[in-house]
Amino acid sequence: xxxxxxxxxxxxxxxxxxxxxxxxxxxxxxxxxxxxxxxxxxxxxxxxxxxxxxxxxxxxxxxxxxxxxxxxxxxxxxxxxxxxxxxxxxxxxxxxxxxxxxxxxxxxxxxxxxxxxxxxxxxxxxxxxxxxxxxxx
Numbered sequence: 001x002x003x004x005x006x007x008x009x010x011x012x013x014x015x016x017x018x019x020x021x022x023x024x025x026x027x028x029x030x031x032x033x034x035x036x037x038x039x040x041x042x043x044x045x046x047x048x049x050x051x052x053x054x055x056x057x058x059x060x061x062x063x064x065x066x067x068x069x070x071x072x073x074x075x076x077x078x079x080x081x082x083x084x085x086x087x088x089x090x091x092x093x094x095x096x097x098x099x100x101x102x103x104x105x106x107x108x109x110x111x112x113x114x115x116x117x118x119x120x121x122x123x124x125x126x127x128x129x130x131x132x133x134x135x136x137x
Contacts, residue, residue, distance in 0.1 A: 025095070028119050033075070035063035037123075045117055048124040064100075066090050074102045099131070 033051040038061075040047035048063065055061065060077040067073070072088035088102040093113060102110040117125040 025116065025119065026092075029066050029124070030068060031065070033063055033065045033073075034124055035061040035075075037061075040123075045125050045127055048126070050122050053122070066098075072100060072102070074100075074104075076104070 034048035035051050035053070035055065037047045037049045037053070037055065038058075039056065049055070051063070060081055060083070061075075062077060063075040063083075065073040065075075070089045070091050072090045074086040074088050075083045076086055078084035086102050086104040088100065090101070091099050093099050096116045097113050098116070099113050100111065104110070111131045113129050113131055114126040115129065117127055119125070
């Protein structure tokens with residue numbers, strides 16, 4: 001019985017540690033508008049920075065914002081070169097994978113997942129993977 005209690009305590013500590021990692025990552029991601037820093041992309045890794053970063057001039061930058069409750073705002077380049085906000089949803093699949101669903105007006109729903117390669121010093125690096133089948137299974 002003594003060992004069972006100790007085992008339960010160790011399991012709870014591992015579980016709490018896992019939750020803290022996801023919460024810290026989530027805390028760093030949420031509430032910021034992340035814009036594509038295409039100048040910094042390398043071999044299948046896409047780089048994003050907060051919209052407060054001093055970007056070099058460009059003809060437009062795509063991006064997104066993750067909000068609490070699984071709300072996503074996707075920013076696509078509009079026909080007149082501005083940004084067009086598209087609604088969507090997001091949810092963690094794993095500690096470092098997020099399922100993105102975009103629901104643009106008058107267009108089919110788009111779904112993909114991003115794997116967080118790194119998030120340090122307000123530089124977000126991700127790999128995008130197309131979704132085949134049901135990613136929640």
